[in-house]
């Protein structure tokens with residue numbers, strides 16, 4: 001059984017499928033505690049959840065008529081690995097697009113190559129950088145993405161260092177996003193202009209622009 005905080009349909013506000021209709025499964029619980037986390041209601045281990053099986057989730061998804069699924073949280077990869085693997089295989093076999101948002105602190109190597117992994121690299125302002133599993137970077141492919149959520153200039157400089165060190169923009173998609181309300185999007189644009197940072201995309205959380213930034217289930 002999975003611990004599910006919420007399911008809903010909205011447009012994906014982040015990552016390679018931003019702007020596209022998606023069925024969201026937000027799993028409960030996280031192993032990190034990022035300074036800026038916008039989903040505290042699903043993060044803590046005593047936050048709300050309902051137990052759901054693969055069958056429950058697949059039925060909900062089929063009834064929704066939505067063909068792109070986003071597994072997020074909390075940290076989705078903390079759910080039972082065999083159950084998650086079965087859910088993923090079932091969805092892929094049925095022809096669904098599957099995206100996973102993960103925090104960079106849990107192994108991703110085992111995940112089916114057809115899944116689009118959107119992996120954060122937690123920067124210094126998150127206070128979680130020491131938990132990053134550098135080995136995960138090797139598993140990222142062209143259909144995956146690495147996301148840097150930047151809160152200050154120190155974070156931005158760290159992004160450059162990591163991109164250069166691992167040749168990231170040649171391996172996978174690279175997204176730079178501001179910590180909401182902490183950094184002006186224009187500061188990120190100026191930074192990538194100043195540093196001629198090619199092959200990266202600046203990304204804003206669309207749902208926080210379209211709806212009240214604190215609204216849940218969107």
Ligand SMILES: C[S@@+](CC[C@H](N)C(=O)[O-])C[C@H]1O[C@@H](n2cnc3c(N)ncnc32)[C@H](O)[C@@H]1O
Pocket residue numbers: 030036037038039072073074075076101102103104119120147149177178179180205
């Ligand atoms: C809530 S997390 C859930 C998935 C996973 N735990 C992770 O951190 O990737 C989903 C995404 O929201 C981003 N996020 C959380 N709080 C944010 C904030 N205040 N501003 C911008 N992005 C934020 C995270 O960095 C992550 O990319």
Ligand SMILES: Nc1nc2[nH]cc(C(=O)O)c2c(=O)[nH]1
Pocket residue numbers: 010011012013014039070072073101207218
């Ligand atoms: N609309 C919308 N798009 C999203 N894309 C990734 C999200 C997440 O919390 O992982 C998210 C979210 O919370 N809402």
Ligand code: SF4
Pocket residue numbers: 030031032033034036037038039043073074075103
């Ligand atoms: S890893 Fe994701 S869910 Fe966990 S605290 Fe950080 S932003 Fe929140």
Ligand SMILES: [Mg+2]
Pocket residue numbers: 038039
């Ligand atoms: Mg979110």
